[in-house]
Structure formats: C-alpha cells, structure tokens
Amino acid sequence: MKEKFKKYIQLRMDAGEEGLWFSPKRNKNLQLDELKKQMEECRACRLGRYRLNPCFGNGTYNTEIMFIGEGPGFVEDHRGEVFVGRAGKLLDSIIRDNLGLERKDVFITNIVKCHPMKDPSNPEKRGNDRPPTEEETGVCIKKFLEKQMDLIRPSVVVTLGSPSTRTILKRKTGITKLRGNIFEKRFSNTKVKIVPTYHPAYLLRSPSKKAETEKDFKLIKKLL
Numbered sequence: 065m066k067e068k069f070k071k072y073i074q075l076r077m078d079a080g081e082e083g084l085w086f087s088p089k090r091n092k093n094l095q096l097d098e099l100k101k102q103m104e105e106c107r108a109c110r111l112g113r114y115r116l117n118p119c120f121g122n123g124t125y126n127t128e129i130m131f132i133g134e135g136p137g138f139v140e141d142h143r144g145e146v147f148v149g150r151a152g153k154l155l156d157s158i159i160r161d162n163l164g165l166e167r168k169d170v171f172i173t174n175i176v177k178c179h180p181m182k183d184p185s186n187p188e189k190r191g192n193d194r195p196p197t198e199e200e201t202g203v204c205i206k207k208f209l210e211k212q213m214d215l216i217r218p219s220v221v222v223t224l225g226s227p228s229t230r231t232i233l234k235r236k237t238g239i240t241k242l243r244g245n246i247f248e249k250r251f252s253n254t255k256v257k258i259v260p261t262y263h264p265a266y267l268l269r270s271p272s273k274k275a276e277t278e279k280d281f282k283l284i285k286k287l288l
C-alpha cells in the first residue's frame with residue numbers, strides 16, 4: 065500500500081502538480097527511498113555479486129551534516145547498516161559528546177555501498193576486508209554517493225579516515241596532514257565544507273589520537 069501511494073505521489077509530482085503533500089522535504093525523502101531501492105538491486109560493479117547486504121547509510125535525510133567512510137566491513141555486510149560494532153559505537157559517542165547529536169540526527173554512509181572482500185566466495189570469513197578498487201569506487205560514487213549528496217544537501221561533510229578523504233578531496237596526502245582543516249569543494253552539484261578526521265576504527269587502535277579528533281569536532285561544531 066505504502067509503495068503504491070509513493071508511486072502515485074511520484075506520478076503526480078512528475079506531472080508537475082502541486083499540493084499539500086508535495087513539500088520539498090517529503091519529495092526529497094521519496095527520492096532517497098527510491099535511490100535506496102535502486103541500490104538494493106544494484107550489480108553495477110563486481111562488489112554487488114558477492115555482498116550479503118548493501119548499506120545505503122543510516123540516520124536522517126534531513127540534516128546539515130554527513131559522515132563518509134570508505135566501505136562496509138564484515139558486520140555491516142551482515143546487518144545492512146553502516147558503522148556498527150565497536151567502531152560504530154565509538155563514532156556515535158564522539159558525535160554525541162562533541163556535537164550533542166545522536167545518530168538519528170545526522171547521515172552516515174560510505175563511498176561504496178557493498179563489502180569489498182579479498183575472498184568474495186567466503187563472506188563468512190573474518191579479516192576478509194580489502195579496500196575498494198578505483199573502478200568500484202568511481203562507479204558507486206556516480207550511481208549513489210553523488211545523488212545522496214545532491215538530495216540531502218548537507219552543508220558539512222566529515223570524511224572518516226584517509227581513503228574516503230583522499231577520494232572526496234581527490235588528493236594523495238594522508239589524513240594526518242589533511243585533518244584539522246576545512247576544505248570548500250563542489251561535490252557533484254553540491255557545494256560543501258569538508259572536514260577530514262580520523263576513522264573511529266583507527267581511534268580504537270590509537271586512542272592517543274582522540275584529542276586531535278576532539279579538535280576536529282570543535283571545527284565542525286563552528287560550521288553548524
């Protein structure tokens with residue numbers, strides 16, 4: 065019923081009709097739900113052949129701030145949610161303690177939506193993660209991340225860790241040199257301020273970097 069109603073509304077909107085239900089916010093949410101459905105069917109790169117569950121992102125579409133990591137890992141692949149497990153819990157607490165926001169108040173996603181695996185024939189194997197290739201990254205950004213960005217239109221994007229920072233900023237420099245700075249950039253059709261910071265999984269291994277992370281979040285808070 066819900067799907068039929070969405071289709072009906074979409075048809076009326078495509079026909080250019082205006083009405084109470086055609087609020088920009090509702091329209092945006094419908095388009096993002098549609099994009100999520102497309103992702104669930106997507107097999108545009110080889111990651112789609114082996115993933116268990118693609119991960120669109122978690123949180124709200126109606127937010128000023130978006131967090132972007134590299135790609136789903138083992139737990140994410142099994143749950144279809146981004147940043148779960150210990151690293152996800154740490155990210156939630158950093159957001160809460162430094163910005164006074166919960167996961168439901170922000171949008172968290174990854175560059176690629178499916179789990180890149182060294183041995184794709186065995187998604188049950190631990191330690192099977194690998195970085196996405198340039199080709200996989202390029203395809204997924206075009207198909208999904210750019211559209212998410214253009215629909216959500218955050219004013220601030222926080223890149224988590226070196227790979228997502230390098231990809232979004234198109235730079236080769238590592239996170240240690242890029243963090244602590246604000247970059248203004250057009251990503252697809254959206255002009256955003258980008259603040260790179262450490263990935264929470266790295267912070268679990270290197271807790272001494274938490275002080276620098278807190279500095280990054282002070283910068284982020286000023287931008288909101």
Ligand code: SF4
Pocket residue numbers: 103106107108109110111112113118176177178200203204207208
């Ligand atoms: S990683 Fe992205 S482009 Fe590749 S199959 Fe998954 S959703 Fe599609």
